[in-house]
Amino acid sequence: MEKLRVTLLQTEILWESIDENLLRYTEKIKDIQNTDLIILPEMFSTGFTMEPSPVAEKESGKAVQWMIKMATSKEIALTGSLVIEENGNYYNRLFFIFPDGNYTTYDKKHLFSLAKEHANYSAGSEKISIDYKGFKICPLICYDLRFPVWARNVEEYDVLIFVANWPDKRVKAWDALLKARSIENMCYTIGVNRVGTDGNDIFYSGHSAVYDVLGDKISAQFLETECIKTITLDKKSMVEARNNLGFLRDRDEFSLK
Structure with a gap:
């Protein structure tokens, strides 16, 4: 497959309210058509809480089961992060x-x-690479964006995804680093951030975006409010740019520990 249709959900998140958030996402997703992948923000069912105990779920919990139901009923892929408890x-x-x-x-x-x-x-310790509809995808989470060695394209991925709760006070760094990751890794880079104010009175202004292999933004400017946009990624043009310029051929070889 040469094209991948990706839908970004830039949304508010109700603080530590799993049921209400899932209901709101259900309403938003039901009308989305002609997409292959829907991306939700970081901790999309709770907000970026530092009190995980009251809201944490097992992988068998309602939020994961909701994701499975949405993906199978819409026949699409769905991604985002959650607060999960495992072995204490x-x-x-x-x-x-x-x-x-x-x-x-x-x-x-x-x-x-x-x-x-x-x-x-x-903390986790392993990157993953996902093969989906002819594209190799590397998903990372928020603060990972600040660490270019971790994000470095040693896996030959095509798409780098960051799901986030990135505050407005540092949104200039979010904009700059998303662009930098796309340029240095010669890949599509997608950032999906939330909007609104969380339970700690921290304000988020979104700035979700999609950048191409040369660091050009290919999505129209997101508003600083709830917004849903679908972008089509073209693998052929990405491969042509990589082959013509050859920057990835000159990268350093290393292994992460």
């Missing part, structure tokens, strides 16, 4: 649900110490 530990875990209901997960590697995320959650 809490994780900021991204789920990538395939149209048949199977899924793969990624645990956030870089925990946001400024907000004490490292004191409340356990």
